[in-house]
Amino acid sequence: MTRRPPPRRSEVTPPVADHAPLAPPALSAARAAASPPRLSFRTVPLPTGLIAAGSDGATAGGSQGLLELLAGREDVVSWVRHGRGLVGWGQALRLEAQGPDRIESLRSAWRATVYASWWRDALVRPGTGPVALGTIAFSPDSAAASVLIVPQVLVGLDAAGAWLTTAVPEGEAHPEVAEALARLRPPASARPDASSPDAPMVSPGSLSETDYLAAVAETQRRMAAGEARKVVLARDLLVTPSATLATGDLLRHLGASYPSCWTFAVDSMVGATPELLVRLENRHLASRVLAGTARRHAGDAAAREREAERLARWLAASAKNRAEHEFARASAVTALEPLCSLVEAEPPRVLMLPNVLHLATDITGVVAGDTGALSLVGALHPTAAVCGTPSEAAARIIVEVEGMDRGRYAGPVGWVDWHGEGEWCIALRSAALPPDGLGPGAPARVFGGGGIMPESVPADELAETTAKMRPMLAALGVGG
Numbered sequence: 001m002t003r004r005p006p007p008r009r010s011e012v013t014p015p016v017a018d019h020a021p022l023a024p025p026a027l028s029a030a031r032a033a034a035s036p037p038r039l040s041f042r043t044v045p046l047p048t049g050l051i052a053a054g055s056d057g058a059t060a061g062g063s064q065g066l067l068e069l070l071a072g073r074e075d076v077v078s079w080v081r082h083g084r085g086l087v088g089w090g091q092a093l094r095l096e097a098q099g100p101d102r103i104e105s106l107r108s109a110w111r112a113t114v115y116a117s118w119w120r121d122a123l124v125r126p127g128t129g130p131v132a133l134g135t136i137a138f139s140p141d142s143a144a145a146s147v148l149i150v151p152q153v154l155v156g157l158d159a160a161g162a163w164l165t166t167a168v169p170e171g172e173a174h175p176e177v178a179e180a181l182a183r184l185r186p187p188a189s190a191r192p193d194a195s196s197p198d199a200p201m202v203s204p205g206s207l208s209e210t211d212y213l214a215a216v217a218e219t220q221r222r223m224a225a226g227e228a229r230k231v232v233l234a235r236d237l238l239v240t241p242s243a244t245l246a247t248g249d250l251l252r253h254l255g256a257s258y259p260s261c262w263t264f265a266v267d268s269m270v271g272a273t274p275e276l277l278v279r280l281e282n283r284h285l286a287s288r289v290l291a292g293t294a295r296r297h298a299g300d301a302a303a304r305e306r307e308a309e310r311l312a313r314w315l316a317a318s319a320k321n322r323a324e325h326e327f328a329r330a331s332a333v334t335a336l337e338p339l340c341s342l343v344e345a346e347p348p349r350v351l352m353l354p355n356v357l358h359l360a361t362d363i364t365g366v367v368a369g370d371t372g373a374l375s376l377v378g379a380l381h382p383t384a385a386v387c388g389t390p391s392e393a394a395a396r397i398i399v400e401v402e403g404m405d406r407g408r409y410a411g412p413v414g415w416v417d418w419h420g421e422g423e424w425c426i427a428l429r430s431a432a433l434p435p436d437g438l439g440p441g442a443p444a445r446v447f448g449g450g451g452i453m454p455e456s457v458p459a460d461e462l463a464e465t466t467a468k469m470r471p472m473l474a475a476l477g478v479g480g
């Protein structure tokens with residue numbers, strides 16, 4: 001499909017610069033909404049068998065998996081689950097916003113950009129045509145920018161096949177498909193240093209373990225005084241690798257170990273999250289609320305299996321976890337109802353992950369009017385899964401007790417397409433990487449948190465944050 005007439009000129013392919021093209025300057029969302037940039041997008045199907053997902057998300061046959069395309073690369077974007085989704089690199093556009101209106105500003109800037117742009121897309125499937133990936137700060141007061149990024153090259157894979165979307169400023173020629181395809185191969189020069197002998201260095205972020213225990217106790221004191229009923233606290237660890245480690249290689253590790261999670265990367269925020277904030281496709285929405293956790297332990301497969309069954313029974317029957325879950329579930333349903341003609345929530349079930357089990361509620365709905373995914377994100381965020389109940393009191397306690405700026409941790413992360421649909425998760429099981437890449441002297445900030453209830457045991461809450469950090473820590477080479 002072509003949305004605006006393509007420019008009347010022959011497409012001459014200019015010599016294409018090598019990898020790591022320079023990022024364009026960031027454009028404030030407010031400026032972009034008033035005076036939108038004009039981009040040209042082109043989506044073409046890729047030959048069958050070139051890109052494929054194995055049953056566990058790994059490579060199938062002679063083809064490449066999506067995350068393998070990122071080997072050795074920096075400046076990547078990723079949105080991959082069970083080997084399918086989107087990966088890309090380069091930046092054709094970067095929109096930035098901050099403050100309480102950051103989500104709405106990005107939404108209207110993207111809408112204006114789409115209207116000012118043109119594209120060719122013979123496929124018209126979710127994720128084809130113009131797509132931007134975003135990562136949004138948890139708090140309106142965060143110093144971290146909330147961004148939407150249009151990659152220069154985006155490769156997608158769904159059940160029907162793979163495609164390639166390129167984005168260039170209007171008036172510039174797209175790289176030829178053959179050229180872009182050749183460049184799907186990771187640059188040999190950027191291959192990671194596989195021999196990093198020393199273990200990474202781990203140090204506390206804003207709170208030591210002792211301080212975190214004190215923060216949990218202080219939160220419980222404030223809850224006992226009637227200030228809030230549930231508060232989600234988090235902490236961070238600084239992990240410094242002994243050698244450079246490419247973002248693309250971290251993502252491959254996450255995708256292989258946590259295939260049922262969304263392996264994401266946007267603007268140096270990376271992770272493998274199990275929590276779907278909202279997917280909007282053909283006006284139908286889906287959301288998966290998680291709250292209430294049991295930790296799994298290491299061990300042989302049979303022992304872990306037996307333990308998981310026992311933990312699942314325990315979690316499903318735990319009054320504390322059920323109450324904690326109910327706050328999160330209610331906050332999501334309440335946020336969605338005004339925007340939907342129908343909202344249905346399944347009874348809670350147990351979701352099993354390699355490191356933890358969660359109570360999970362699947363929500364489905366039909367969106368009223370032309371409400372888009374970013375409007376739904378704005379209505380949902382922050383749910384009581386990552387903030388608390390009541391929301392404002394919990395947010396205040398978080399600021400006062402956690403002592404850190406969460407940045408994009410626990411904020412929305414995902415993608416939006418040309419008509420406002422897309423898929424957004426909560427940026428959990430995640431880390432903020434240094435902007436110029438991980439390496440000695442440039443640590444990753446790894447996050448983990450959990451819901452505090454009046455009856456919580458502080459030591460258990462601390463252990464829960466460690467269990468939730470395990471995916472990122474393992475990808476960074478910490479622990480087993």
Ligand SMILES: C=C(O[C@@H]1C=C(C(=O)O)C=C[C@H]1O)C(=O)O
Nearest residue numbers: 290292293385428448449450451
């Ligand atoms: C806050 C985190 O996770 C959230 C909190 C949970 C809980 O308290 O049980 C469970 C899932 C997530 O909604 C995290 O992973 O950092």
